[in-house]
Amino acid sequence: MRPVRVAMVCGAGDPTLDGVADYTRRLEVALREVDVHVSRVSVAPGRAGGWLGAVRGAARSVRRLAPDLVHVQFAPSAFRFSGRPGLLLPPLLPRSVPLVTTLHEYGSWAAPSWLPDRVWRRLERAARVDRESGRLVPGSELVLVTNDAHAAVVTERTGRRPLRVPVPANVDDHGAATGARRRFRRRLGLPADTVLLVFFGFVHPVKGVRYLLEALPRLRARHPALHLAVVGGFTSRALPEPQADAFRAELAGIAAAHGVGDAVTFTGYLPAPEVSEALHAADGAVLPFCEGVTTKSGALVAALAHGLPTAVTTAPAGDPDLVDGVTVAVIDRRRDAAAVARATDRLLSDPALRGRLARAGRLVATRRSWPGIAAAHRAAYERLLGVGDD
Structure with missing residues (x-):
């Protein structure tokens, strides 16, 4: 060659x-x-x-x-x-x-x-x-x-x-599946039976995290042991440090205002092995991007590669690899906390659906x-x- x-x-x-x-x-x-x-x-x-x-x-x-x-x-x-x-x-x-x-x-x-x-x-x-x-x-x-x-x-x-x-995935699978659930919950101070959701990626206003926080009261009414880990840094090229600090405070305020401050952990930036462990530890991921998610998102592909059933908003043009009930659970309205709650509840309430999405999501990621x-x-x-x- x-x-x-x-x-x-x-x-x-x-x-x-x-x-x-x-x-x-x-x-x-x-x-x-x-x-x-x-x-x-x-x-x-x-x-x-x-x-x-x-x-x-x-x-x-x-x-x-x-x-x-x-x-x-x-x-x-x-x-x-x-x-x-x-x-x-x-x-x-x-x-x-x-x-x-x-x-x-x-x-x-x-x-x-x-x-x-x-x-x-x-x-x-x-x-x-x-x-x-x-x-x-x-x-x-x-x-x-x-x-x-x-x-x-x-x-x-x-x-x-x-x-x-x-x-491809922006985080490799570091083989943290064995014991990851227990280790990550222990790190966050959570009971072993906690139902854990994750958002993963740079945290920015366009990622729709506020709608996920607003959905938590509805979700906790159905799943009382639910906890959300927002895994990712706030400071980025698109969100310099002063604005990032202000946005983190804003999201913490939204969580507190909705009475779910104790049900949310903002981890900040984590090294790749710890992100991999978090993805292995979670029961589901939620990516409620304001303009929708496509498979150009390395964070989405990372979640799928880890076999994590994932709920997403979809982009107006769609994505042939993101099919509701087949590879992901689709949140049917963007910028809508009620829609986030419906899709996430469906994901958490149906073990068979989670299993199908985990298997199909891995196949999507394998092609990348x-x-x-x-x-x-x-x-x-x-x-x-x-x-x-x-």
Whole structure:
């Protein structure tokens, strides 16, 4: 197998605070196993030069590396919600080196936001500029997306068909199943017979945790031993520390106001082995995202990979792998505490349903392994470069 040398361009995010940074780190590790040699090139503005200086520095780094191709991991949050990196970078890269872009978020942002949709459509169809990624999508020989919904938007806007490469679990199974239920409950000071729900992931207003808290009184009326563990950090690239602290206090206040403060534990950020233990220990997971969940969520895939029956809101465009009563329990209304309570009660009250969802969810997650993702990247790189095995 011939080595492929890739300059991986990304924001300068901390993997513990940024999902795209964590994905990029894990992808680099997986790519080593298929003889793809990755050199990371971070783009972040310093005090001098701003974004222009940062992008010029990244382009110089790419030229020094002389890679076979450049691969940009793009999300608005990864570049601090600035449109400048996407506009500035492609023209500064070597024209002889193919450009690849993975779109981690797509379909809900524009920079500048005031430009009318009809103008964006003309620019995108002419392959001049993209409202979300600047010149990255028009300048890329290959565009990757993580889900069907993003693929549909890219095709509708540009006429191009991107390659779909799904997202694996963002937490590996650390084999904590044996004794996990007892250990995790002991850590939280809970009786062994507690019915434990978890929310897992970065805690942000768009994740709908407040509706889960508001649903707890109804759920505890049916399941008195119920406890909720909100597993995940509040501080992230999308929610800086001051806002994160305020949001955590707001959620604690909502729990107290609904008389369930003693039934909720906010764990904060946990290392991966402890998250794995929490997922093994729980009776069910609830992910009531305000815009719906798809399998581009590494947190959802992690829950499914651990065999954890999960209740989710679904995105307007849907997701073929998230089928009510087959792979997940669907919360039929977003931003609705009563709907969260109904779906979660159904999950907790039906052991047979939990068993079916656990088995089917594992199968969904199995199709999203890191070795499989690495192999898909390697194959895409080879097609683009016109190379293969020697």
